[in-house]
Amino acid sequence: MKISDLFLVTLKDIYFAERQLLKALPKMAKAARSDALRTAFTDHGEQTQGQVERLQRVFEILGKRPAGQTCEAILGLVQECEELLAEAPTPSAVRDAGLIACGQAVEHYEMARYVSLIAWAKLQKQDEIASLLRANLAEEVAADDLLTEVGETSVHADARADA
Amino acid sequence: MKISDLFLVTLKDIYFAERQLLKALPKMAKAARSDALRTAFTDHGEQTQGQVERLQRVFEILGKRPAGQTCEAILGLVQECEELLAEAPTPSAVRDAGLIACGQAVEHYEMARYVSLIAWAKLQKQDEIASLLRANLAEEVAADDLLTEVGETSVHADARADA
Numbered sequence: 001m002k003i004s005d006l007f008l009v010t011l012k013d014i015y016f017a018e019r020q021l022l023k024a025l026p027k028m029a030k031a032a033r034s035d036a037l038r039t040a041f042t043d044h045g046e047q048t049q050g051q052v053e054r055l056q057r058v059f060e061i062l063g064k065r066p067a068g069q070t071c072e073a074i075l076g077l078v079q080e081c082e083e084l085l086a087e088a089p090t091p092s093a094v095r096d097a098g099l100i101a102c103g104q105a106v107e108h109y110e111m112a113r114y115v116s117l118i119a120w121a122k123l124q125k126q127d128e129i130a131s132l133l134r135a136n137l138a139e140e141v142a143a144d145d146l147l148t149e150v151g152e153t154s155v156h157a158d159a160r161a162d163a
Numbered sequence: 164m165k166i167s168d169l170f171l172v173t174l175k176d177i178y179f180a181e182r183q184l185l186k187a188l189p190k191m192a193k194a195a196r197s198d199a200l201r202t203a204f205t206d207h208g209e210q211t212q213g214q215v216e217r218l219q220r221v222f223e224i225l226g227k228r229p230a231g232q233t234c235e236a237i238l239g240l241v242q243e244c245e246e247l248l249a250e251a252p253t254p255s256a257v258r259d260a261g262l263i264a265c266g267q268a269v270e271h272y273e274m275a276r277y278v279s280l281i282a283w284a285k286l287q288k289q290d291e292i293a294s295l296l297r298a299n300l301a302e303e304v305a306a307d308d309l310l311t312e313v314g315e316t317s318v319h320a321d322a323r324a325d326a
Binding site for chain 2: 001002003005006009010013071072073074075076077079080087088092094095097098100101104105107108109111112113115116119120123124148151152156159160162
């Protein structure tokens with residue numbers, strides 16, 4: 001196994017994950033009770049479309065066809081989110097707090113993947129690829145920070161009142 | 164659903180995850196080629212035992228029996244690590260780079276969970292619980308930083324040579 005093989009398999013993993021999120025984020029937005037949370041998920045859904053396009057550009061630079069590889073971790077994270085909505089069928093501040101936690105778990109997964117991919121791109125002196133991946137990483141970090149902020153400003157006080 | 168319900172289900176999720184890692188980390192240590200990486204996984208395995216004990220203390224404070232709840236995300240992350248070892252059966256610097264990525268994905272998952280749990284413990288004015296969870300979070304952040312450092316100092320140069 002070469003570092004380029006490890007890079008490609010991990011690229012396919014995050015490409016699969018981002019495409020899963022393209023489908024999951026609109027559902028999370030629809031489920032949100034807080035306007036701020038709905039907006040955060042909707043905006044990040046649009047951002048995710050741009051991230052998928054950056055990943056397609058990375059495949060193109062490598063001369064490979066964009067292809068996903070099933071990522072059990074992201075399927076598990078999306079499933080946890082669906083379980084939350086099944087267990088709490090009615091919109092509430094507590095359910096929003098759970099949706100924020102689901103979103104942040106996804107962001108952290110993506111951050112970890114991008115950190116690894118960027119390190120390996122740099123090793124291979126693939127500056128353009130590293131730059132594309134850094135753009136995605138910066139958006140994931142910002143999305144995670146925004147979810148923390150939405151929790152503090154728009155969700156948690158109401159969730160406590162429901163306790 | 165109350166915030167205390169959301170807290171308990173997420174506590175059971177991370178308890179399951181930490182106990183899975185107690186089993187996975189010795190295998191990851193055994194698979195590592197780099198001495199520094201093997202030591203990092205071994206030390207974090209011992210740390211994880213202490214984290215499990217802190218979580219048991221959290222259950223105790225809540226008057227609940229410690230119990231895990233299957234966490235598909237961590238099962239997926241552990242499975243990705245097993246697939247890496249199956250695809251690269253021989254120890255190498257590239258395989259070590261992949262093991263570091265697996266380890267960092269796990270650390271990030273745990274960080275996200277602890278960040279949520281700490282926010283909810285604070286909401287419920289559960290200071291002792293928040294303090295126990297903050298101790299676990301600090302160890303996950305340090306473990307993630309150490310894996311980055313081990314990659315940079317002990318693995319990546321060799322992995323490039325294998326490219």
